[in-house]
Amino acid sequence: MARATLSLSEALRTEAIVYAREALPEEACGFLLGSEAAPDAFRVEAITAARNLHPHREDRFLIDPLEYAKAERRCARHAGWRVLGFWHSHPASPPRPSPIDLEQAQGLHASFPAHYVYVIVSLEVPDAPALAAWRLDAHAAAFEALGLR
Ligand SMILES: [Zn+2]
Numbered sequence: 001m002a003r004a005t006l007s008l009s010e011a012l013r014t015e016a017i018v019y020a021r022e023a024l025p026e027e028a029c030g031f032l033l034g035s036e037a038a039p040d041a042f043r044v045e046a047i048t049a050a051r052n053l054h055p056h057r058e059d060r061f062l063i064d065p066l067e068y069a070k071a072e073r074r075c076a077r078h079a080g081w082r083v084l085g086f087w088h089s090h091p092a093s094p095p096r097p098s099p100i101d102l103e104q105a106q107g108l109h110a111s112f113p114a115h116y117v118y119v120i121v122s123l124e125v126p127d128a129p130a131l132a133a134w135r136l137d138a139h140a141a142a143f144e145a146l147g148l149r
Pocket of ligand 1: 090097
C-alpha cells in the first residue's frame with residue numbers, strides 16, 4: 001500500500017513557522033483544515049493558530065475547546081473541507097511525536113475515533129525549521145509518518 005501523503009504548501013509551512021517562532025519558548029498549536037482529495041491523500045488548505053491552554057506550554061499543548069467550533073464553522077463555508085487534524089511546535093526537539101503526543105492522540109482517538117493527522121514544526125535548529133507529518137497507525141498503537149508534499 002502506498003504511503004499516505006499530506007500536501008502542505010510552502011506558504012502554509014511558513015505561516016506555521018511564524019506562529020511557532022512567535023510562541024517561543026512555548027509550544028504553538030492549531031488546526032489543519034482541508035480535504036482528503038483521495039483516500040489517504042490529505043490536502044491542507046488553511047491552518048489556524050489556537051491559544052495553547054496547557055499549564056506546561058514549554059513541552060505540551062492543549063487547544064482551547066472553543067476553537068474547535070470556530071474551526072468547524074470555517075470548514076462548513078468551504079465544500080469538502082473538514083478539520084484534518086492538528087499542528088504544534090517543538091521549540092527545542094525534533095519534529096517527532098513525543099510520548100506525551102502519543103498519549104494525547106490516543107486519548108483523542110478513544111473519544112473521537114477519527115483519523116486525525118498531525119504536523120509538528122521543529123525549531124530545534126533555529127535557522128532551519130523542520131516539519132513532519134504523522135498519524136496514528138491502524139491500531140492507534142504508534143504514530144506512522146505521512147509523506148509531506
Ligand atoms: Zn509534541
